[in-house]
Amino acid sequence: MSADLTTARHASSDDPRVMLEEAVGVFAPIPPYPPRTEREAEFYTLGDGEMFINMGPQHPSTHGVLRVVLKIEGERVVDLDPVLGYLHRGVEKLCENADYHHTIAYTDPLEYVSALFNEWAPVMAFEKLMDVEVPRRAEYIRVLSGELNRIASHALFMGWMALDLGGLTPILWSFIERDEIVDMLASLTGQRMLFNYFRIGGVNGDLNHEFMSRLGAWMSKATSQIEANQALLNENEIFVRRMRGLGTLDREAAFRLCMTGPNIRASGVPLDMRRAHPYSVYPDLEFDIPTRQEGDCLARYLVRLDEVKQSIRIIDQCLHDMPDGPIMAKLPRLMRPRPGRAYAAVEGPRGQYATYAISDGTDQPFRMRIHDPSFVHLQAVGLLTSGNLIADTMAIMASLDPIMGGVDK
Amino acid sequence: MALTPDRPGDPPAAAPTPDEGSSAIEPAGAHDLIVPIVVPNTMWASVDPLAYVGGRADENTHLRQLEASDLLRKDDARWGALDVIPTKADYVLDLIRANSLWPLLSGLACCAIEMMSAATSKNDMDRWGMFPFRASPRQADVLIVAGTLTTKMAGPLIRLWEQMPEPKWCVAMGDCTCSGGRYKRSYSTIQGIDRVMPVDVYVPGCPPRPEGLIYGMMKLQQLVLERRGHWPERAVGPTVPDGV
Numbered sequence: 001m002s003a004d005l006t007t008a009r010h011a012s013s014d015d016p017r018v019m020l021e022e023a024v025g026v027f028a029p030i031p032p033y034p035p036r037t038e039r040e041a042e043f044y045t046l047g048d049g050e051m052f053i054n055m056g057p058q059h060p061s062t063h064g065v066l067r068v069v070l071k072i073e074g075e076r077v078v079d080l081d082p083v084l085g086y087l088h089r090g091v092e093k094l095c096e097n098a099d100y101h102h103t104i105a106y107t108d109p110l111e112y113v114s115a116l117f118n119e120w121a122p123v124m125a126f127e128k129l130m131d132v133e134v135p136r137r138a139e140y141i142r143v144l145s146g147e148l149n150r151i152a153s154h155a156l157f158m159g160w161m162a163l164d165l166g167g168l169t170p171i172l173w174s175f176i177e178r179d180e181i182v183d184m185l186a187s188l189t190g191q192r193m194l195f196n197y198f199r200i201g202g203v204n205g206d207l208n209h210e211f212m213s214r215l216g217a218w219m220s221k222a223t224s225q226i227e228a229n230q231a232l233l234n235e236n237e238i239f240v241r242r243m244r245g246l247g248t249l250d251r252e253a254a255f256r257l258c259m260t261g262p263n264i265r266a267s268g269v270p271l272d273m274r275r276a277h278p279y280s281v282y283p284d285l286e287f288d289i290p291t292r293q294e295g296d297c298l299a300r301y302l303v304r305l306d307e308v309k310q311s312i313r314i315i316d317q318c319l320h321d322m323p324d325g326p327i328m329a330k331l332p333r334l335m336r337p338r339p340g341r342a343y344a345a346v347e348g349p350r351g352q353y354a355t356y357a358i359s360d361g362t363d364q365p366f367r368m369r370i371h372d373p374s375f376v377h378l379q380a381v382g383l384l385t386s387g388n389l390i391a392d393t394m395a396i397m398a399s400l401d402p403i404m405g406g407v408d409k
Numbered sequence: 410m411a412l413t414p415d416r417p418g419d420p421p422a423a424a425p426t427p428d429e430g431s432s433a434i435e436p437a438g439a440h441d442l443i444v445p446i447v448v449p450n451t452m453w454a455s456v457d458p459l460a461y462v463g464g465r466a467d468e469n470t471h472l473r474q475l476e477a478s479d480l481l482r483k484d485d486a487r488w489g490a491l492d493v494i495p496t497k498a499d500y501v502l503d504l505i506r507a508n509s510l511w512p513l514l515s516g517l518a519c520c521a522i523e524m525m526s527a528a529t530s531k532n533d534m535d536r537w538g539m540f541p542f543r544a545s546p547r548q549a550d551v552l553i554v555a556g557t558l559t560t561k562m563a564g565p566l567i568r569l570w571e572q573m574p575e576p577k578w579c580v581a582m583g584d585c586t587c588s589g590g591r592y593k594r595s596y597s598t599i600q601g602i603d604r605v606m607p608v609d610v611y612v613p614g615c616p617p618r619p620e621g622l623i624y625g626m627m628k629l630q631q632l633v634l635e636r637r638g639h640w641p642e643r644a645v646g647p648t649v650p651d652g653v
Contacts, residue, residue: 057565058515059544065517065562086562087518090595097594105591109557112519156522175529193519193616405518 043081049073055393057086063160063397064404068381075389080382087408095368100126100200100335103365107355108194110372111406114153116146117348118406119198121355122368124279124344126200129337129359137325138202139281144318145185145197146346147311148215152181153349154304155229157401161301162233164398165242173229184214200335202328215319222312230305243298247384247396250295257380260373261351262303263400267295273347285317297399304401307349336363350374350401370409374402491640493575500638506550506576507633510626513549514542515569518556520583520616527619539626546572551629552606553622557585557592558599570606576640578633580625581608584615591615607643 030052035041046052056067065086071079091110095103103122110118120142127134155178159171182192188211189197189204197204233239249259254267264271272289274282290306292299337359345354351373360366377400384396516524528534528542543549546569558566570579581602584590589600599605609632612625 057562058569064521086559086565087557088559088561088597089557089592090597094592094595109519112522172530175526176531179526179531192618193522
């Protein structure tokens, strides 16, 4: 394909400028190589009255750099082929060459709107490798900051969802909420987005006065503020009628596609890693798992809104039950776990984040595999959009809420 | 016919000098060919003479021949001399351009969220005249490259940059675009976008706060005003003049 830099060359050996000998980024919809799979052969064969249309990688509503080849007939989408890899940063390979502490910095920006969960999964896997007992206060701080991050992520989801449908106002409201939470977390962790806060055996810093005062001020108005935000869309008849019945995913298909998180809960499956495979202090906390039966875009949207309320409930309990004690386990600075393998999964705002790490006894992971929910959920886009209008592609994709950093790793 | 020296393509043998023809208005069609008025270009000159060859010594001037040949014509929007020449009107128009920068709505990764945060309610970039995020590169002035640039995305991003009309500016937002950042050692990233396109302002940080981006954009406004009517060639590395 002419889109990559195979034709690039340098003008001279000491000139860093990259020169291109032919026009770049011109997308021929049909790839220049022969079809590699049956699926490709079927997709790239045009039927009667069908045509290809290219969307992305620069598109305002693809949530990042996703390229989608749509096969359309008139205004209807017949089939769809997502082309990935525009944000492939080679995280898993980098982690093999970094020691166990450094991997947190690499996995952090995978899903950049919910970075804490990207730290949580590898940290838990490494703790299993090293048999570390995490102090209870550290676990509570992890849950507290993680749930705050979940609320910030769902707030952004609400804004993007409306933005992709053409409504500009909700994103202005949801960014107010997101900025408040993120500034609060910045006073705890030192960073606004890529927190780099969890450590193997604990967390980086204890709760401080600024964080607690910001959190208290926010909690006093959180419920009313979130309900005001949600009233923007929930009571909008245009939005609700557009979303209802769109992109319906039934229970069996959701299982078959290995979906997790709010997307499968909207199809009537109460699967939540916090209850299914309890970790951290979640067994001690009381919260419900909101589910919906419809499986359409509106259900996926409403499930996330219900989760925000449960997160506030969890934060309340964390603040009430927060024990005293250390925030880090006693650990050697240079970690050499015994050879073995470990798997850990956490429930993030988009589903199941998991890490599978293999240790060979050195201070670096021998292999590290990152499971990201967005990649799995993107499989469903082709199933859900076929038969719908082109404009509904964005709505369905927004309701699945993929983040391309996690998809491409 | 062979005795007539004037052919349609030739200049007239005796063109009237300005002293002769200044008093009398000659009718149209008096001459076969209208002599074009050539105004000497005093406005457009290289601000930084070193910038043309990227600050290298004279032995690399074959690059200039290379650029003059047809080989690199497709790269003219990125490197080397500009295709357009600013005029005296641009001296005034740059005032307007500086106070109404239209960025391209193009986010690559993490920094895009902070770019959106800079554009929404709390940090409102619109207050400094940098708001309307355009989804089409044909309507944009500034390309804010927000996020890690991978080798696969480099081609489309260059295409976006080439599609933007002159004058255009590029802001590298985040460590990944400045130098490669935390993914510098990866096999699939580009270590700094100034390898593939010229950059005017670098905003480091991983990611920079929205205030950082707004500060960078204010520096860009200052830079546009500094260069009013003088658009330099596209070169490698930061092109910020002294004092900005």
